[in-house]
Amino acid sequence: MTVLWTRDAAVEATQGKPIGPDWSATGVTIDSRKIAAGDLFVALPGERVDGHDYVAAALKAGAAAALVSRIPEGLDDAPLLVVEDVLAGLEDLARAARARSRARIVAVTGSVGKTGTKEMLAACLAVYGKTVASVGNLNNHIGAPLSLARLPQDCDFAVFELGMNHADEIRPLTRLVAPHATIITNVEPVHIEFFDGIDGIADAKAEILEGLQPGGVAVLNADNGSFERIRARARVLGVDRIATFGQGATCDVRGIAIEPGSDGTRVTAAVAGTDMTWTVGGIGEHWGFNSLGVVAVLHALKLDLAACLDRLATVSAMRGRGGQITLGTADGGSALLIDESYNASPPAVRAALSVFANTPASRRILVLGDMRELGATAPAAHAGLKDAVEAARPDAIYLCGDAMAHLRDALGRDRVTEWTETADALAAAVAANVKDGDVVLIKGSLAMGMKAIVSAVEAAGSPAPRLQAGGR
Structure with missing residues (x-):
């Protein structure tokens, strides 16, 4: 594999202090769980975890070296590059990579x-x-x-x-x-x-x-x-x-x-x-x-x-961003899942609904979670999806989240199959209703945890091995 960073080049870029043996890196990662042999592990501190706590594990997994701001206990002779601030050190590497x-x-x-x-x-x-x-x-x-x-x-x-x-x-x-x-x-x-x-x-x-x-x-x-x-x-x-x-x-x-x-x-x-x-x-x-x-x-x-x-x-949509997956259903048939669980905003929901509306199906099952970071506009933005939802002609509508209550009320409560406060609370009901020939659109902001509904729908039947393109 191509060498990205020699120790000398990384030292020159960061003005850091090298510890331990010489090394060269073929990759750079910040996640110790995803170490590939030859990676430089960047031990970023975070609000919940500190990368320094995982340096030993990263090196054991095959990391060539670690970028740190302190030497973790027991690693005095390990291949380390010590800098004052790890994020600033990463930026220094980026700046040097761009310059060359x-x-x-x-x-x-x-x-x-x-x-x-x-x-x-x-x-x-x-x-x-x-x-x-x-x-x-x-x-x-x-x-x-x-x-x-x-x-x-x-x-x-x-x-x-x-x-x-x-x-x-x-x-x-x-x-x-x-x-x-x-x-x-x-x-x-x-x-x-x-x-x-x-x-x-x-x-x-x-x-x-x-x-x-x-x-x-x-x-x-x-x-x-x-x-x-x-x-x-x-x-x-x-x-x-x-x-x-x-x-x-x-x-x-x-x-x-x-x-x-x-x-x-x-x-x-x-x-x-x-x-x-x-x-x-x-x-x-x-x-x-x-x-x-x-x-x-x-x-x-x-x-x-x-x-x-x-x-x-x-090029087509990825999982969570509109990827379409054919799944087995509990009744022995198959359904099409449009996985939009990664994120949501008013224009993105409308785009996904357009794809949903034009996808052939026996029934259309719509599952929407809150669109976040809309501030004072959130009630109107959620209620304002009414026309796009109605144009998609869903046979069942599942909604979750406090803001989606505004869409529920705009559509009329009798029109909505079920509304819950959380995605977790909705997952079993959606999964139980998916039948042969259905198309299911699941979309919501990442913080809503819509992946729980995706997982429940996938678990309800045996997956069939077909991946299609999809929406945004």
Whole structure:
């Protein structure tokens, strides 16, 4: 495997003090449970656990060394790199990795659609050279530097997802990543509990432009209500290259037709005036629209689109983010589970409901949990889902969480099969009602623990081995 960090390079990057024998690392991790042989274990302190307590276990599991701020008891001769602050040390590694890299780097943010956009970009860029992307949802003040510290020196391209739920969170991350291209998928009232309004969210997303390298390109969603505000901010920052995507006539990448199907989404678009078509593996209009932004990035980087657009068909939704799984049912048949248990916001719920509504089924079973971080807008936001729920024509509706009581009341209590305060309390009832031919959509914010319902539905029947694409 490729060596990411020698001891000498890590010492130079962090100005730390090496202890014990020489070492080299082929990976970097912060989770001692996921150690691979040759990893550098970063012993971050946390609110509930301290990584220093797991250094011995990490080394026993095959870690090459550990980044620490103190020497754990009994490890005086172990391969350690001692720094004053472990998180700062991780950031130093990230900064050094970026400085030595020759890769062309893309940074992605937005209220919804970040992860799917990142995955589509990575799949396409891999056609042109060695490409890496941040794993899963590693997009915060820990995840972004961790992803960057994992950047191999010989990469040609890298894609990093940057997230936030407060102002001033993306700014230090984008300056660390220093991208050559940025894309803001959209600005929506997500995390609005922590902002005065949508303009504050737009300004926080626009922080990603502050790390853009000279001559770099900002790719913006021209259909979004915050487009003009973000474009104006880009100009203030001296960003000369702005590329646009959307369905408006003046977009650099203009969507002409987006047609979701049972196994993907077909897109027809005009790219700088030339009509092109492609298929995205993800199901839903939102997947097709987000692919317009991906193509806008690739075009702005002056890459040959004909060589890579077929790779979009290989990207579909992951478990928890709309992945579709065929499961056995207790009556001996099979049902389709749309697993959206990872997170929820008003636009994401509407997108998932659209996919749900267009999925053939004998019955549609809808399970929704609270959308968090909506602040004073939460009652209206939950009740406001009424039209989208009714348009999906569910045969059974299960709701959980205090905020979902507002949707229950908007729909009418007789229309709702069952409402409970928690996901755990709802799990058995949902699982018992899943029959042959059903499609089940389960969606809610991560803090609601919707995974408990997913697990109950999966356990109710023997799983069948088919994984499909899905929603956001």
